[in-house]
Amino acid sequence: MNQCIFSGSYPAEDVVFLLKDISNLIVEQDNEFRENAIQSGIHYSEMLPIEYTPSKEYMDIFYNTLEGSKIKLASLVSVLSHKIIEARGKNIVLVSLARAGTPIGILIKRYIQFKYDITIPHYSISIIRDKGIDKNALAHILQNHPCAEIQFIDGWTGKGVIQHTLTKACKEIYKDFNINLNPNLAVLSDPAHCTLIYGTREDFLIPSACLNSTVSGLVSRTVLNDNYISSDDFHGTKFYSELKSSDVSNFYIDEICNCFNKIDENYLSELLTSQNTSEIAADIEFNGEHLNCKGLRDIESIKNKFNIDNINLIKPGIGETTRVLLRRIPWKILVDSFDNPNLLHIFKLAEEKHIPVEIYSDMCYSSCGIIKSSHAEL
Structure with missing residues (x-):
């Protein structure tokens, strides 16, 4: 078995990546090549984008956003951690979904250590749209922690695709191995209204969405390609x-953790009280192969209104919109209001790249990025 167990640029006590190192095997491709390949039917997980030293533009957004939101982020980590402990107990293993889930998983692990004085194992594994979860990585965790509950963690929700993929994967694992895994994904922000465990449903910019590997332990997004990955990898x-030299992964974690002792406990209590679980559950339906949630319904409306033939060209939420502007080839940006203070960086980036921005208020997101089709004019 050719597997690699490592921690990237994080301390080993923060996270263990259950991923195979293919650094010397895979050749990265530029955005234009990948965009054409993806829209021609090649799965995104078979390729990697070229990652560069982050530009000043990237870093300014990251540092400014982090400075302005780190106490808020610490508070939301506290809310999320409290909900996880309340729902799952303390005999748990945190399993973050690489790579956006990894920093959030570390923050939760650190907060639980801070608040409850217990050390919980934390792994980061791969889950891929249309392909599923890494069952070899899951088997490794189950073998090493047979009596613990697994709590899956991600950063935020977009269309709800990862929650859908995770729910489907857990059903398959139960069917094939009679192992019952809880598919309720825990996320810091759930603007899609498709998870039961979340810190907030506000659509705001989580600073780690601004960067790639340099805020995620220097690891790439995960790859599933038969040229590099065999069945037991x-x-x-x-x-x-x-x-x-550009890595801010541990700086990001430390800046937020340093705010744990500044959290307003009254604010946390009010936040937890205001989030009604029965209302949350009503938003989510999973019947067979299909996830139905408010976010996905809004995306279907956008797809129909703008005659978009591929839903994967629609990237909802501030984090995903930022990524479209920084990493992809955008067609247009939709926003709920020109006065939304959370969107200042979106307006700036769109202006610099000459991307049109228009009001579209009939969505549960603050913004939505639409990628330009490489095959036809939208």
């Missing part, structure tokens, strides 16, 4: 050792 990743 973990899913693959590249470790960007050449970007060490």
Whole structure:
């Protein structure tokens, strides 16, 4: 079995990545090549984008957003951690979904240590749209923690695709191995209204959405390609050792953790009281192969209104909109209001790249990025 167990640029006590290192095997592709390949039918997980030293534009957004939101982020980590402990107990293993879930998983692990004085194992594994979860990585966790409950963690929700993929994967694992895994994904922000465990449903910019590997332990997004990954391997990743001088992964974690003792307990109590679980559950339906949630219904409306033939060209939420503007080839940006203070960086980036921005208020997101089709004019 060719597997790699490592922690990227994080301390080993923060996280263990259950991923295969394919750094010397895979050749990265530029955005234009990948965009054409993806829209021609090649799955995104078979390729990796080229990752560069982050530009000043990237870093300014990251640092400014982090400075302005780190106490809020610490508070939301506290809310999320409290909900996880309340729902699942303390005999748990945190399993974050690489890579956006990894920083959030570390923050939850650190907060639980801070608040409850218990050390909970934390792994980061791969889950891929249309392909499913890494069952070899799950088997490793189950073998090493047979009596613990698994809590899956991600950063935020967009269309709810990862929650759908996770729910489907858990059903398959129960059917094939008679192992019952709880598919309720825990996320810091759930603007899609498709998870039961969340810190907030506000659509705001989580600073780690601004960057790639340099805020995620210097690991790439995960890869599932038969050229590099055999049936008994973990899913693959590249470790960007050449970007060490730009790495802010641990800085990001420490800045937020340093705010744990500044959290307003009265605010937390009010926040937890205001989030009604019965209302949350009413938003989510999973019947057979299909997830139905408010976010996905709003995306279907956008798809129909703008005659978009591929729902994967629609990237909802502030985090995903930011990524579209920084990493993809955008067609247009939809926003709920030109006065939304959370969107200042969106307006700035769109202006610099000459991307049209228009009001579209009939959605549960603050913004939505639409990628330009490479095959036809939208």
